[in-house]
Amino acid sequence: MTRRGEFGVIDELFAPLARGNPAGLALTDDAALLDVVPGHEIVATTDALVEGVHFHADDAPDLIGRKLLRVSLSDLAAMGAEPYVYLLTLAVPPGCGDAWLERFTGGLAQDQREFDIHLAGGDTVSTEGTLVLSLTAFGIVPSGQALRRSAATEGEDLWTSGTIGDSALALEAMHAGFEAAEVAFLRDRYLLPRPRIALGTALRGVASACIDVSDGLVADLGHVCRSSGIGGEVWTASIPLSRPARAVLGADTELIRTVLGGGDDYELLFCAPPERREDIETLAQGCGVAVTRIGRMHDGDGVVVLDAKGAEISLTFHGYAHF
């Protein structure tokens, strides 16, 4: 329980997060007012994190806040949108008091500065159950220029940003007793996604389809294939891996399945015509993000995964499903 009371929590912890953008009306009203520059659209995305499912009760509260915000920012990046404001809903159990909320909002404040986004409203309620956090983030995109899952076409390249598999391999690395530095690197990739905002906006008008890798590389490519009505092919030998991920993989080649299916990468997976390869390399360099061609889109449907010799790898998972 908190000594501040509900309205004290709003005034002292949340209202400062709403300063800097008029949309939140200083949290004094029933709702936020989103004012759109003519010729632009608002992108809205919502995500929930649940204690015991997405994080542990004793995880650092500031990191929980930052991951919550960053998961939604990654969705905005995948649509090519620039961050604008967000709404926050907390279902708070009795064990979450002032100290927890202070650290949680401290984490949000830190990432608000990094990603130029502000709180604009929300709802805080009590629960006798577990802590549930949900966040709705808003981004701005020029009208008609949002990146969509459904616009991939046959013959296009398949690209990914950054490295794939780090989050999924973090757990393996811990169990297998890898070096502390490697485990820490992988665990950090899991705890603190890097939303590729700059890359997402730079890809407007260049990439056809785009998605962020949250369910897993193959599952998310499957979403693109299904939405676009075509098939996709992934070359495992081309998938970019971090040095710690390669170290973990070296011990067990079967772990490539973990890389393909793991999820929580929050990298951008996108399609573009072959003639844009040079443009893409250049714009990615400008964003300070590595990009790698890892496959291509073809006629047909579904996802095919090929190993270094061109043999198909059969997969039995379909990304993380919540039911």
Added chain:
Amino acid sequence: MTRRGEFGVIDELFAPLARGNPAGLALTDDAALLDVVPGHEIVATTDALVEGVHFHADDAPDLIGRKLLRVSLSDLAAMGAEPYVYLLTLAVPPGCGDAWLERFTGGLAQDQREFDIHLAGGDTVSTEGTLVLSLTAFGIVPSGQALRRSAATEGEDLWTSGTIGDSALALEAMHAGFEAAEVAFLRDRYLLPRPRIALGTALRGVASACIDVSDGLVADLGHVCRSSGIGGEVWTASIPLSRPARAVLGADTELIRTVLGGGDDYELLFCAPPERREDIETLAQGCGVAVTRIGRMHDGDGVVVLDAKGAEISLTFHGYAHF
């Protein structure tokens, strides 16, 4: 657990709710795209309902869905906005299966038709804890015309729509063994709020400040006073009561405190200059909603409650606080 799986639930239960508005991109993308007519703003509001706090596990799932949607619609009404689309987040415990989700989405479908609003996105996650629902609703309002809490001025009338206290008295009526019909009326008022959308939009340019009564009449008037920097006065003898509420009150005059502090009324509480009285009566009639003058705004700060003889009633509550 559900036999459909997460993506099946989206395709079969949620996607049909997104038909009829392009903003949801048929739920195939990472986010919704909100396209705004030039000269308009988007109002965004978010609310959470938690099992065991806001509803019981064995409440009818369709009514839970409808209340969830209506609570947010009431916020839109208080801002003078017309419903547009909404995002939905569910943290679903193992006990909530297909049958529950079917009835829940059935309730949403029913109210989507009544209030002309469509699903545009969301997130469904599993939890080992209790069911937590959160909803972000979007409304449209002509730029600069949103009703705000902060615009009340000294000398204005204080009005409410409908009747006050029904929800709070439902529990009293059940315990005190009142007639089934009266209990049913009051309980229905609690379970199924009537968002005053038509009245809210009609009040644009007429009312100064507006809020919906969710925390309780006195607490919500307190929010208006604080935001507007003035004081407010409520006449208990003028507060509109339903016939069942009067029957319950008749047995115990102390229960007027329950009416003043109870909350969950979802009526509009608004301020307007005395010269607009006739306009307000006329426009409310056009909306088929009763409106009643129940006080006035004055110099100073805070809320004063006066009984039929003009004596001040002292109150020790401050609305429902969640911590």
